[in-house]
Amino acid sequence: MNSADTVQDRIDELEAAEDRAAALLERTLLLAGRQAGRRLAPRLAGRTLRLAVAHQRSRTARPRTHRRHQLPGKGRTLIDKIQGFYGFTRMPFGRDMAPGMLHRHSSHAQAAARITWCIGERSLGVITGEVGAGKTVAIRAALDALDHPRHTVIYLPNPAVGVAGIHHAIVTALGGVPKPHRSTLIPQAADALATEHAERGRVPVLIIDEAHLLDHEQLEAVRMLTNHDMDSTSPLACLLIGQPTLRRKIKLGMLAALDQRIAIRYNMPPMTSEETPSHLAHHLALVGRSDTLFSDDAITLIHDTSRGYPRAVNNLAVQSLLSAYADNKSIVDEASARAAVAEVTAE
Known part of the structure; x- marks a missing residue:
């Protein structure tokens, strides 16, 4: 405190x-x-x-202040003070960014390109990566580039809803009222997908995040959704987004049929030591700082500790910035970054 x-x-x-x-x-x-x-x-x-x-x-x-948002005796919040101290227009390294403002490092561009191709071909794709690798960010960037009147996005953030939950989400997203029994709900979802494409001229895009949590029955249900018109075409594009364990799960023999249907698969690597400085500079430029704010030693320490994963880089950058501000430093040096690393890695 x-x-x-x-x-x-x-x-x-x-x-x-x-x-x-x-x-x-x-x-x-x-x-x-x-x-x-x-x-x-x-x-x-x-x-x-x-x-x-x-x-x-x-x-x-006697006006009262709130300890979490405003310092006693002052009319400015801590965030306002940091922004004024470093000349930011807003705080950097946040998640609330428009897709066009995202930093497009190599793995991000590779994933976005494969997602776009998968949607265009109405295929089944698998995008994996470690926690914080930027999988969902790549999805956001690819979806932003779509022709929205011609696509209907069905996003399932939590797959722990069972087989019926997946079909329920599909029917609801396409404007239907889900039937109560599984025996009628499954064909209802399949019909809704086919109708959306054939009659309304829109491609349904089913995105299942955290797909490594899907069980075998759910994965098999996803495969069946792509089976249409005697397996000659698919009424939807489907993307499974998850951690690397998803790839290993799909390789199991009992899911061989699903494995053969996957048109694209990509595992997102972390940023390189050259991409991390570019990532930091990009986020700082968005808030009005195009000059040097993080020293080279600080950037190296942030990259090594985060292993180049964007979310971890952002978290460490914010912690380093706060440490530098507390010490009244105009530059985030290695000492500030080391203090941030100690806070983040402490048990």
Whole structure:
């Protein structure tokens, strides 16, 4: 906890104690009024009212601050101060970025290209990568480039819904009312996909994130969705996005039929030591800093610790930035990055 939080905690404790004391005084005066009789009660009640009003006015006149968002005695948040100190237009390394603002390193471009091809060919694709490799970011970039009136995206972020849950999501996304029984829900989903493509002229794009959590039955159900018109075509494009264990699961003998249907597969590697500095510079340029802010030694330490995975790079960059700001440094040096690494890797 920093010094600002400690001071604010003490202020909150004092104000809470003041509230308790005022409440106790009010109860005592009222009790005394009842015991003294009717002649004394009005005067005590009037005094109690005056004390309560005065206390409330003093509390109203003294603005309270929130420890998590605003430093005591100041009208600016910590984020505002950091932005002013480093000349940012907003905080860098955030996730709320438009697809066109994303950093396109090599693995990102490779994944986006394969996703685009898979959608265009209405094929089954598998994109894998370690946690934080940028799989979902690549999906966002590829989807942003689509002709949206000609595609209907069905995104399933959590596959832990069973086979019926997958079909339920498909029917709902295509505007239908899912039937209650599995025996009728499965053909309903297949018909909805075929209708969307044949009659409405839109290609359904089914994206299942965290697909390494799919069980064998669900994977087999996905395969059956791609089987259409005596296996001559597919009514949809399907992308399975997950961790590398998904590739190993698909290679099991019982899923050989699914394995043979996969048209594209790509495992996203991390950024190289040359791409990490470019990644940091890109994010800083987006917030108004095109000059050097991170020293070379700091960048090297961030890359080595994160192993080049974008999410870990961003997290360490933010922690390093906060450490440098706390030490009143205009440059994020190796010492700031080392402090960030110690915080992130501490058990």
